[in-house]
Amino acid sequence: MKEDFLHYIWQHQYYRKADLATTEGEPLQVLRTGYYNTDAGPDFREAILKIGDVEWSGSVEIHLRASDWRRHQHQTDLKYDQVILHVVWQADETIRRTDGTIIPVLELKDRVDTSLVYTYRQLQEARTTIPCANVWPAVPEITKTMMLGRALTERLEQKGQEVLQLHANYNHDWEATAYHVLFKGFGFKINQEPMERLASALPTAILRKQQQLFQLEALLFGQAGYLADAATDYAQQLAKEYNFMSHKYSLQDTAMQRHHWNFMRMRPANFPTVRLAQLAAVLANRQSFFTAILEAQTIKQYEALFMVPVSEFWQQHFTFSPEPGKATKTMGKDSAHNLIINVAVPLLAAYSHFTVDRAYLEKAIELLEKVKEALNKITRLYEELGWKATSAADNQAALSLYQNYCQPVNCLQCAVGNKILKQNILSRS
Structure with a gap:
């Protein structure tokens, strides 16, 4: 199990909330989970909790074990003094702030549905190139379409950022x-x-x-x-x-x-x-x-x-x-289409970001939808699962989905993976 699974559990509140309490027995109520932090510092910021009769506002830190707090040297880092709750899979140690005060702990190991844990582990340990290949057909088409659309936008944003770096240079x-x-x-x-x-x-x-x-x-x-x-x-x-x-x-x-x-x-x-x-x-x-x-x-x-x-x-x-x-x-036309994909589209995506004018991004997407692009070994993987690419937009979306989600087994951030986890599709298959 990885910490990102606990991030997912906390963010979506996928645990049993009946009689929710800290390891010290104090009643706990989650009023706001907080915002996921991608920078240095605690995992979730601006959370609002009620512990006992007191309402707290601050950060939430998440670890597999409570003792990871000490292993990561948080006990000497002032940034972590703002933590109001330590969410862990296993509470194996009492942890404290830099001033010695104890931080409340929520232990999750007995509160998460075992079928959810099973589904997560099956995805993480899958031996197929596409982790969810065995259940891909069971995922609703609208979920896959939405995720591929998101993956295409992310790829264009990435290409646009590369161009913007050149622009600065x-x-x-x-x-x-x-x-x-x-x-x-x-x-x-x-x-x-x-x-x-x-x-x-x-x-x-x-x-x-x-x-x-x-x-x-x-x-x-x-x-x-x-x-x-x-x-x-x-x-x-x-x-x-x-x-x-x-x-x-x-x-x-x-x-x-x-x-x-x-x-x-x-x-x-x-x-x-x-x-x-x-x-x-x-x-x-x-x-x-x-x-x-x-x-x-x-x-x-x-x-x-x-x-x-x-x-x-x-x-x-x-x-x-x-x-x-x-x-x-x-x-030839195929070479011209290759240049449309790799020259015109990234420039339009970059200019869209630079001018904050989505019309240029929409033009880039429209171009990709009208251009044909040969299949490659990555897009063929999805075709084998029953999904068919009909344009360069589909090919580019599939490449992005594979590189950013399937290859690194980043199922928790993928709409398809989320659907599988939420519906426990694997555990029922």
Whole structure:
């Protein structure tokens, strides 16, 4: 058993309240459980209790054993002098404040329904990847739908917070922030890290000054390290342009090398050289990429932000090799949808939080609902339980549910887990 189970019991008051009393025999009445504290100090603050004939206001601390108070050194911490009740599973010791006064104790081990304890332990000790897999079908659909909706919102908030941290790092410049997120997105997992390095090696102020696709390609490929030993005529033209601009803007010291990029185990259409050519086309097509993200309305408009024709050379090549290949003019729709999920949606979520305007978050969710996303090994786990993903919104919700609740066995904070515990579904199955 873990302390979070006792937090859950106390917060929801899932224990027998008849003849409620402290271990000293004083009658106890809970008028307010208090607010769960995620910071340092007692577990629940601003609780209101009636012990005997006296009404108390203060904090509640929760432990598995009363002696944990001493093990955690609370007896020397002034923050815990405000505790008015010590809630424990087993009262194995009398505990005191720093001034030596005894703290009232509520022991729960004989007051909690054994079926609730059994259900909790079954979830905690489950050998399945999804702890509640065996009873998932018995949980009402509305509960699962509500929890997945909450999980999706939490994932967008998390992604938004990551963008807001970048926003702070870029001196609150939204366009610079959007460029960094765009570069990372064009890494498509395998090359995310080098793409982020390239974003840092190419100041946004320099990129903003370039209007021509040729100049942008020269900057991107030069800083990425692809022009050092240019072999084709086109690469040599880019190298000449890059050498001029790298001296003009003092870029030599931050230039990357070709070995920083990954080509292994990927189709030619996904090569980083192709992605850089596509990125250059996107940058050349929009003076203000962030504004375009905010102003686009339809899924077609968002697709158009990324599905931009590349230069003539890259319509026939995958690398700077002299031999042409069967390349394409623009990226595919699946790749564009990937960028909508990993670039547009996080930027909208971040801006929603920044402006306190939920309309941008709702736009992000609407985009995810209209975009298809391939299943992965995590979302397939839920499909095997009978739940079917129909959009990127479903996929993202399932990922969030797994990472934040199922994998860490955080059932007590999950609406599905709460329903199972409250109805003792496991004990009846």
